[in-house]
Amino acid sequence: MKNFRVSRREFLQTSAGAAGASLAANTVLLSPEPMLASDSPSNRVRFGIVGVGMEGTGLLSTAIKLPGVECAAACDLYDGRHELAKEIAGQSVPTTRRYQDLLDNKNIDAIVVAVPDHWHKQIVVDALSAGKDVYCEKPMSHNAADGVAMVEAAKKSGRIVQIGAQRTSSVLCAKAKELYDSGAIGDLSLVEMTLGRNDPTGAWEYPPPADLSPQNLDWNTWLGTAPKKPFDPYTFARWRCWKEYGTGVAGDLMVHLISGMKFVLGINEPPKSASALGGIYRWKDGRNMPDVHTVLFEFGNVPMFVRLTLGTETPEVTRFMGSKGIIELSEFGLSHTPQAGIDLAPSYYCFGLPARLREPYFKQWHEEHDPKPGEEPASESVSFKGNDYDDLRPHMWKFFEAVRSRKPVVQDAVFGHHAALACHMANESYFRGGPVHWDAASQKILS
Numbered sequence: 001m002k003n004f005r006v007s008r009r010e011f012l013q014t015s016a017g018a019a020g021a022s023l024a025a026n027t028v029l030l031s032p033e034p035m036l037a038s039d040s041p042s043n044r045v046r047f048g049i050v051g052v053g054m055e056g057t058g059l060l061s062t063a064i065k066l067p068g069v070e071c072a073a074a075c076d077l078y079d080g081r082h083e084l085a086k087e088i089a090g091q092s093v094p095t096t097r098r099y100q101d102l103l104d105n106k107n108i109d110a111i112v113v114a115v116p117d118h119w120h121k122q123i124v125v126d127a128l129s130a131g132k133d134v135y136c137e138k139p140m141s142h143n144a145a146d147g148v149a150m151v152e153a154a155k156k157s158g159r160i161v162q163i164g165a166q167r168t169s170s171v172l173c174a175k176a177k178e179l180y181d182s183g184a185i186g187d188l189s190l191v192e193m194t195l196g197r198n199d200p201t202g203a204w205e206y207p208p209p210a211d212l213s214p215q216n217l218d219w220n221t222w223l224g225t226a227p228k229k230p231f232d233p234y235t236f237a238r239w240r241c242w243k244e245y246g247t248g249v250a251g252d253l254m255v256h257l258i259s260g261m262k263f264v265l266g267i268n269e270p271p272k273s274a275s276a277l278g279g280i281y282r283w284k285d286g287r288n289m290p291d292v293h294t295v296l297f298e299f300g301n302v303p304m305f306v307r308l309t310l311g312t313e314t315p316e317v318t319r320f321m322g323s324k325g326i327i328e329l330s331e332f333g334l335s336h337t338p339q340a341g342i343d344l345a346p347s348y349y350c351f352g353l354p355a356r357l358r359e360p361y362f363k364q365w366h367e368e369h370d371p372k373p374g375e376e377p378a379s380e381s382v383s384f385k386g387n388d389y390d391d392l393r394p395h396m397w398k399f400f401e402a403v404r405s406r407k408p409v410v411q412d413a414v415f416g417h418h419a420a421l422a423c424h425m426a427n428e429s430y431f432r433g434g435p436v437h438w439d440a441a442s443q444k445i446l447s
């Protein structure tokens with residue numbers, strides 16, 4: 001079957017004709033987790049998908065290839081995407097503009113939600129109250145209040161909810177977590193997360209579908225709770241640019257970095273505070289969300305610095321820094337670089353002393369510290385390569401396995417809420433022009 005999802009990095013590599021990275025000598029290859037399920041009819045999970053756009057396409061084509069998983073129906077407000085859903089999942093798959101039809105269908109166990117952020121809450125809350133398990137795309141919520149309502153609905157329903165920041169199910173994040181938990185970098189003191197793009201598609205200037213019209217799109221419903229405005233194909237395709245529908249670079253991109261970081265460090269709480277700076281420097285196309293966004297968080301008792309830009313291409317990296325070294329995590333690999341954290345030579349401060357003090361110091365230092373010949377420490381960086389951490393398969397697999405087993409998932413509604421809150425706090429700090437914190441008592445972001 002045709003691969004309907006190409007990761008952004010894969011796309012850029014293919015279009016640039018770049019060759020795959022070669023493996024360095026001290027590189028360990030990580031094996032993917034096996035995906036095994038008995039395919040008996042009683043074990044099959046039948047899902048319906050709401051939103052078959054850019055991401056829904058990847059989710060649908062990935063899910064139907066998983067063992068014991070079947071698409072029962074697809075919903076979208078744009079009829080062109082009914083055509084697409086049938087191309088992916090087969091002509092017999094029923095399609096509709098009304099997601100309520102999927103919720104009424106007793107043969108559907110789970111709903112996959114891949115609509116713009118401003119629609120997440122309503123569809124998730126309705127799906128949970130209809131007794132469905134839910135896989136909802138990241139960021140879980142469009143604002144803090146939506147997230148609070150979604151957590152409540154998830155708790156009340158007792159259904160499985162998994163949020164779609166897929167890297168938390170990757171072998172790379174699992175390895176980073178194992179290293180961190182084993183004390184490989186000692187005491188954590190700083191985390192740095194960076195990402196940069198520099199092209200119109202990376203900045204969400206997507207071309208609207210050529211045939212889009214109020215006849216084949218239910219525009220009014222698409223707007224949902226956002227202010228009413230006349231039909232606009234650019235808003236439909238480029239909704240990420242405006243806060244009325246999306247959550248900016250924070251909710252679109254940083255949420256992945258935050259979710260991966262939270263998983264590796266075992267943090268499940270919102271940041272204590274966020275202070276952001278940014279602006280619209282490059283893409284002056286009428287958007288109201290910043291294209292450069294820097295954020296300083298206090299998260300889990302350490303400072304975390306995030307630098308996001310749509311104006312300059314830079315690698316996507318998370319650096320966990322501690323007293324014994326660095327773990328550096330990126331899309332296709334991670335490295336662990338140990339650091340001794342002690343003086344490996346006499347202190348250069350003592351070059352500034354007269355010979356009568358300097359020479360005995362140097363002599364004594366060497367006597368006490370020099371390793372025996374042949375026992376010199378050889379500390380070197382180790383790299384691990386594994387499947388792309390943006391691959392949807394392991395994450396969707398974990399969801400469908402949880403639907404079968406009823407066992408909880410890592411990235412549940414509470415985890416998703418906390419990750420999304422970091423994004424909302426980053427945005428609120430940017431728009432309010434000052435630091436913000438999360439007030440657990442009022443469940444609000446306060447200045």
Ligand SMILES: NC(=O)c1ccc[n+]([C@@H]2O[C@H](COP(=O)([O-])OP(=O)(O)OC[C@H]3O[C@@H](n4cnc5c(N)ncnc54)[C@H](O)[C@@H]3O)[C@@H](O)[C@H]2O)c1
Pocket residue numbers: 050051052053054055056075076077078081097099113114115116117119137138139164165166221222236237251252390
């Ligand atoms: N996990 C990831 O790596 C990843 C990547 C991209 C997007 N996403 C997330 O996926 C979600 C969708 O993003 P996208 O890029 O696919 O958007 P998109 O605009 O390409 O597709 C969204 C689709 O949802 C449909 N829709 C909107 N409201 C609807 C409603 N009420 N009922 C039924 N259909 C409705 C639209 O018609 C559209 O076809 C967003 O939350 C985004 O943040 C996640």
